[in-house]
Amino acid sequence: MNYDIPFNKPFLTGKEVHYISDAVQTGKISGNGKYTKKCQDFFKNTYGFGKCMLTTSCTDALEMAAILINIQPGDEVIMPSYTFVSTANAFVLRGAKIVFIDSQNNHPGMDADLIEDAITGKTKAIVPVHYAGVACNMDKIMALANAYNLFVVEDAAQAIDSYYTFPDGTKKALGTIGHLATFSFHETKNIISGEGGMLVVNDPQFMDRAEIIWEKGTNRSSFFRGEVDKYGWVDVGSSFLPSEIISAFLWAQLENLETIQTKRIQIWQTYYEGLKDWAAQNNISMPHIPTYATNNGHMFYLVFKNTTKRAKAIEKLKSHGILSVFHYLSLHESPFYKNKHDGRQLPLTNHYSNCLLRLPMYYELSVADTNKIIKLLNEVQL
């Protein structure tokens, strides 16, 4: 069916198609051209990221990370079960065994207190997912990584323009903390290019090889910098770099980052204020932002007491032409992985899978529509 208020809606900020036409005029729409460089420089300068490399998706950025940290068959990677399949698949494709960890009691993000118990001699990496753009406990995670000599790959798919404050007061953008980090520009994200992503390489040991893997296993980038006199096949790799058509679109979005972020946070706040009393009365959990984290307005969600109550809210909104959605069937119970899972119980993962609901959230969501959703939910008695 078509919804009057969809869950998500892509948007133009103004110059997207202009920049695409410009890329064609300029004579380059394959990857690693003018707009790719503009986007990468913007991210580096705005957030203090290490080397930034646009990719065709966050999935592909995760696959680059798995190749860079040299995942071998049998290596173990620790991550939450409550996440998108790509977090896991990227490492499974290199032969890794995934060790799934439960969510936090007050947040769907992984519980950092459960990580140490999951570390073995085969553990190679921890992949914290900053769910809803809200930071994981990075101080604890980085300390464990240092103690056990593990790599940290931040899955920051939803976490652009969000921050973490260390206990000593240092505030850092998400994506600057792990050895590697990945972002998504899928159409449901804050900043979009339809499909799209980025790998951030913070650990200098990976920077040269990242460039080679990105360019299909060739030293083409060195060649164009004049460092080698011809370029050829030097490593494994793939075509991880997006078309300039995608980068040009993304650049127009980045020029409007502040406006987009302001708008999304306003929507988020409107939801929060308009729903908090009703939520308290009906035993519904509202999004929790720990003191060490920030809110980037990526997602507004509610956690109901059970699936039946969630279904009531979905139905109420649906009957008024509004689409609300839930997501993440627990990966440890998926058809693909349930027989490979180590048997660890992950009750909170299942709880979020059964009870979390996402409300419509997009740049062009009007105040009137937001208020309509709030009014309808307030009428739901659970």
Added chain:
Amino acid sequence: MNYDIPFNKPFLTGKEVHYISDAVQTGKISGNGKYTKKCQDFFKNTYGFGKCMLTTSCTDALEMAAILINIQPGDEVIMPSYTFVSTANAFVLRGAKIVFIDSQNNHPGMDADLIEDAITGKTKAIVPVHYAGVACNMDKIMALANAYNLFVVEDAAQAIDSYYTFPDGTKKALGTIGHLATFSFHETKNIISGEGGMLVVNDPQFMDRAEIIWEKGTNRSSFFRGEVDKYGWVDVGSSFLPSEIISAFLWAQLENLETIQTKRIQIWQTYYEGLKDWAAQNNISMPHIPTYATNNGHMFYLVFKNTTKRAKAIEKLKSHGILSVFHYLSLHESPFYKNKHDGRQLPLTNHYSNCLLRLPMYYELSVADTNKIIKLLNEVQL
């Protein structure tokens, strides 16, 4: 330096940015939307391909192929050494050993007569590359595949709108013959979307799984057809599908396929007529189209007697602001593979690597510019 006549130049046929705006208006710019389906249907209906699936690149289509035929570490894959790195890398990423075969005496494509000698008990697939859009000897290759129970993955990156005629007179589009086939829409190809590609699945046994692997290892496509009541993680996979931004761009190109093809073949013919006498006088080989193949106007190349003579031609053109290029450092002699290569001598591969030259070839190349290039080359005495 900037060239007056570049080697390649991307082009708009008219409606590219209009369709991109339409995709945004329609509310979907992530993958597998309206324009993806329009492109896929076009290819299927125009050429008689099996299941068509757009991908972010031909590299990614090859990676899907490697996953589908279930390449395991140690499996052997036979392919030409004179090809782009992605032909090999896609299989190397799954652990394959590549067995490289030499080119033909009168064409850079692989010599089908050399394949049988390279087949062992570990051989899993043959990957013929239709160089310059000119068919490999598919009758011979398919007969070997049948006899030895091997899969054939046609690397048709350059081969859109080109055909092969079997000895019995049956004429089939390239990409319809192998179990699987891959195409590229990179900006240097006939039909472009900057970066982009397509997997064609002709063998029905792979169709369902292809859809799952394409959608990140989930059964999302079945879910949206109502075949399952929820979707989840059922297999390995990646984000192989391109943004609708890319598909919308590609669709505008496909609407103009005939015009584009007519223009490219005209340029090709102009080169051929204008250079044939000079080539004969100077011992330069012109492109050879076997009787079983067609010419899709993808590439115009010359093969000089040696590297020095080629360098003279490049220099002459360069001094008049014209960029001509060569390509494919032999993969069997690459830094990455030379120690893994089985030692087979591939003299023709090296010959093409050292002596082949590609002339400017793009939709907007004018008759005047084509004639200028011809005139300048005719002045080169070798």
